[in-house]
Amino acid sequence: MKSTLELARESGFAKLSIEAVAARAGVGKHTIYRRWPSRGMLFLDAVLSADTQGLVHPDTGDVVADLRAVMTRACDLLGRPPWGPLYQDLIGEAQHDPKVAAAHHERFVKPQTADTLARLRAAKDQGQLAPDFDLDVAMELLSGPLYYRLLVTQEPLTHDYIDRVLRAVFNGMSPRST
Amino acid sequence: MKSTLELARESGFAKLSIEAVAARAGVGKHTIYRRWPSRGMLFLDAVLSADTQGLVHPDTGDVVADLRAVMTRACDLLGRPPWGPLYQDLIGEAQHDPKVAAAHHERFVKPQTADTLARLRAAKDQGQLAPDFDLDVAMELLSGPLYYRLLVTQEPLTHDYIDRVLRAVFNGMSPRST
Secondary structure: OHHHHHHHHHHOHHHOOHHHHHHHHOOOHHHHHHHOOOHHHHHHHHHHOOOOHHHOOOOOOOHHHHHHHHHHHHHHHHOOOOHHHHHHHHHHHHOOOHHHHHHHHHHHHHHHHHHHHHHHHHHHHOOOOOOOOOHHHHHHHHHHHHHHHHHHHOOOOOHHHHHHHHHHHHHOOOOOOO | OHHHHHHHHHHOHHHOOHHHHHHHHOOOHHHHHHHOOOHHHHHHHHHHOOOOHHHOOOOOOOHHHHHHHHHHHHHHHHOOOOHHHHHHHHHHHHOOOHHHHHHHHHHHHHHHHHHHHHHHHHHHHOOOOOOOOOHHHHHHHHHHHHHHHHHHHOOOOOHHHHHHHHHHHHHOOOOOOO
């Protein structure tokens, strides 16, 4: 695992081979294949070995602050080196390897979504969210802009950007009748 | 170009080679390399040869309807076969080929963003948007959720989903004082 990460950081996923990982780890390549069916799956395990403890939402009673805490942590972790470029590569690989896509969804996206929704439901119960807000799109509204920067425009993921996304998502585009 | 698309549809980007495209087109591979420096750039040209005319915003005076028209067209075009999987692959390739990322940004993302912002500015001038809404995150808020589905969860991009995203972005998460 350590060998995979070292090699991936040095040369990126595109040049990562099971052979090179086996050589670096000092084992035969069958040892690697026994545990990971493809280099995509090996890479997924390596990337998910990052410390994702900070991605569990606290409940301080202030939903915006709690979302902000996790979003800034996610952006520090997955939006910049060393993990950022590797995570980008992993999502790239998921586009043509359905097994990598499914495993990424199951092991990372799904638990993150469940945790976010639990925090939002609590906020809704406390009247901090509009009672008719469609929670099923909440995760996509909050995470979509981050992934859009990471994968599409590749502009930097800054804390300021997260503040602006949160303000826009909470206030909405329509004029408010005040 | 036609050969590239045929081959890409048949086997996906991962298996697309300059050699195979040259063979299908009945030309030498140097002919292909003369025009496209890499298979990524060849693929970008092929994908961007899709008819993107419908992605220019009309101005009917109703900003939600106009955004909806372009977003549903984008989802019909890039969110399902034949272009969807190719577009997904292209974004995948952009994650490890900076030239493909830059060209995709310059030739597709940038003009789409400019067109969307022009439509939103007109709406703001007409009082259809909150006067303090941060237009610089508008594109990311509207497009992010679509890319999130396309690239991360790979759930289907439906017209119903677009309606829900638009409703959420316009209304916002905070309770409205009415």
